[in-house]
Amino acid sequence: MDMNQYLEVFIEESREHLQNVNDQLMRFEKNTDDLGYVNEIFRSAHTLKGMSATMGFDDLAQLTHKMENVLDAVRNHQLDVHTEVLDALFESVDALEIMVQSISEGGDGQLDVKLLVQKLQRIVAEEPVAQHAASSIEYDELVQTLLSQTADQGFNAFEITVQLERTCLLKAARAYMVFDVLEQAGDVIKSAPTVQDIEQEKFESSFIVILVTNESQEKLQASIMEVSEVESVKIAAVPVKKETKMKELVSPEVAAAIQEVTVSAPSKSPVEEKRQLSNNKTIRVNIDRLDSLMNLFEELVIDRGRLEQISKELNNSELDETVERMSRISGDLQTIILNMRMVPVETVFNRFPRMVRQLSKDLGKQIELQIVGADTELDRTVIDEIGDPLVHLLRNAVDHGIEMPQARLENGKNEKGTIRLKAYHSGNHVFIDLEDDGAGINREKVLQKVLDRGIIDEKTAETLTDKQVYELIFASGFSTAEQISDVSGRGVGLDVVKNTIESLGGSVTIDSKEGYGSRFSIQLPLTLSIISALLVQMSEERYALPLSSIIETAIVQPKEVMHVHGQKVIDFRGAIIPLIDLKELFTVPNSVQGDHYSVVIVKKGEKTAGLIVDSFIGQQEIVLKSLGHYLPDVFAISGATILGDGQVALIIDCNALIK
Known part of the structure; x- marks a missing residue:
């Protein structure tokens, strides 16, 4: 029988079972009297063993078989649960994950697990498992x-x-x-x-x-x-x-x-x-098919924009009604397709409890990880990218944030530190907050490090607010670690976090209080494929500005414009903000200054700026297309879109402009 046709299902289900084993082990470690967790682990391990043996992955089957022996001894009260037992089971899960990953990458799933198998056998041998073989049968x-x-x-x-x-x-x-x-x-x-x-x-x-x-x-x-x-x-x-x-x-x-x-x-x-009893109302769909469906729908959105443009030009009532109905239906279709691509952040969060457990053990700290809002959904493309930044932030919180137990006790705190990971929706964005009750950020220590590395000069350092100082930890090569370790000290990490999140059209902010802890707040768009944007005109060119970055639009008279150090600024609601002339920035040809300024007010984090354009065209949903490998680093341009008349409009990256 050709097993390749079942390989994809095997990989996906194996990962689900391993995640379940991982989760239940974490819960069981906190409450070793509850054997319900062990039964759940046993069921997943047993199913994984059966699937692996059927598919011919003998190393996987052998290791899960030995895990079963240990779990069976535990649930039958024939083996006391201690640290060595739990560590061996966690090590087994790690090895199984490596083997499944190998299979998913086209490998054979083989791994030298002899030492691990011997460890499991030794644990069971200490208190032998009772034999359950039938010795007789009762003739009633x-x-x-x-x-x-x-x-x-x-x-x-x-x-x-x-x-x-x-x-x-x-x-x-x-x-x-x-x-x-x-x-x-x-x-x-x-x-x-x-x-x-x-x-x-x-x-x-x-x-x-x-x-x-x-x-x-x-x-x-x-x-x-x-x-x-x-x-x-x-x-x-x-x-x-x-x-x-x-x-x-x-x-x-x-x-x-x-x-x-x-x-x-x-x-x-x-x-x-x-399989027989499982609910048949859901099916597994290959993500490539969803990507193809999304690409086709993006083309439909472009053609919809073209039809709307033609409808306006012809001024035909029947055509107007048909286009309006098509727009309404395609809008509903868009919602359905985007929801199909939505994935709970739980798929990313699930691996963090194990990671925090291992890190805290390596560092000799006591840490509890609390996860809130794991069912919050994000587009798959965002989910794929957000994992690594969150890993860096968590490692930073464990290593730099949470203090050693003795130090916490001396400061009147509980010896066990708490890290809280929370996800929630707000408007068209998802926020992920990572908060710890550790030592917080030492302002003076950060300033001294950036001065030593020449990131800023002393004159600039004197003018920085606390928030601006905290943001310096995102500088490339920055680290406050006294020595290099496996966890930190190499100056690689938080700059990657900032760059990755901003490349996704998001932002990250820091709030900290020394001695009480820190909070990193990440803001992310729900989806990256189709966005709402404001179209603007500059001479003969059109550009798109994402609505998520816009506060409001305004008409500014020339007399309201001031100059500070050669920079145009205006008073916006009591705050002085800079003006950026996009025609000058993008060297738009045939640009002529009118009798007033059309300004788009945009914001990134705590920073605000005004972008000068010729005129506002209006709001429109656009399909975000990459500029490709030939134009990877065009300043302040995040992509392009095709408008209803077939022309291309560049999409402005407001984050890059303000930065």
Whole structure:
């Protein structure tokens, strides 16, 4: 059977199960008395083992099999939970994630896990797991009656003990195959363990079955031994005491019930049963298909703009109505497509508890990570990019923010520090706040570092506000670490955070109070593909300004314009803000100054500026297109869009202008 067709599903489901194991392990570590977490971990590990063995990834299957042994010992109260047990399980998850990642990249998923397997075996060997193999089967009154009735009809009754190989990974599947062979030969009337326990692999390596059949012992023996990974089969005839009348042995009600009794083999493996019961109202869709759908819709938006332009020029009422209806329908379609691309930030947040646990352990700190709003949704393209910046911010909070337990106690704090990661919607943006109750940012230390590195001079340093000083930690190469470690000190990190977030059309701000903690607030657009923009005219050229950056538009008279150090400025609501003439900046040809200034007020973080244009065209939804590899670094231009008349308008990057 060609397994490649199932590979994508295997990878995706494996990641889901590993994430579940990760989450439940984190919860179990905090409350080791609750074995419900262990059962949940066991189920995910068991399913992953079965899938891996089926797909032929033996290292994955072997490691999860050893994890199962440890988990089984824990949930049966045969193994005390201590740090070594938890660490070994966490290490196993790390190794499994590496193997799954290898498979997703086209590898074979092989990894040398001998030492890890030995560690798991040693843990279990300290307190051996009890054997759950069936040693005998109980012949109750009902079974005896059934056997008696079948004997009267000339059938044989056999007690069959099946021993699977100890190394068998898919015990339930092998048992199912044995039951399938037996069902073809006769009727199974009882098993030990029960059918349900066998389906759930609640047995060690053997089970007993009572079979009523007209087949011979030799033929049964040969048929069962044809099933792979069956080590041995013992078949013994069951002595049956023949009874003449069933009603003499049992009540009429029981006798009637016996006639309706049908005992069958396990109908499906646990994995198959899970698939059967899962809700069929959702399907998995390859993300490439969604990208193709989005590209097609972007072309539709461009053509919609063209139709609207033609409709205005022709002034035809029927055409106007049709275009208006098309615009309304395409707007609804746009909402549906964008929602299809939305992914909860949980997909990024999920990996952080483990990371914080490991970092705090390495640094000797006690830290609790609180996550709020993990169900907040963002466009997949944004989700793909936001992971690394958040990793840098978290590492910064763990290393520089949270103090050592002793230092916290001396400052009257709880020895356990808290980091809070919160996501929420606001308008057309998503905000992600990362807050800690640590030491905060030391203003003087930051200033001294930037002065030593020549990032600013002393004269400038004297004029900076606290907020401006805090923003200096985003400078390239900046670090306050006294020594280089695996966590920090190389001056790479927060500058990457700022650059990545701004490239996504977002912003990041810092608020801190020394001794009490810091808060990093990230603002991100909901989507990057289709945005609302203000179209402006400059001579014969048109440009687009994202509405997310605009505060308002204004008409400014020349007499209201002032000059400070050669820079045009205006008084905007009590604050002096600079004016930037876009025609001069972009060297627009044939530009002529009118009798007033048309100004677009834009904002980035705490900074505000006014952009001078010739006139305002109006608001429009535009499709953001990249300038490609040939024009990667055009200053203050983030992309381009195609307008309704087929002309190209460049999209201005307001963040770059203010910066």
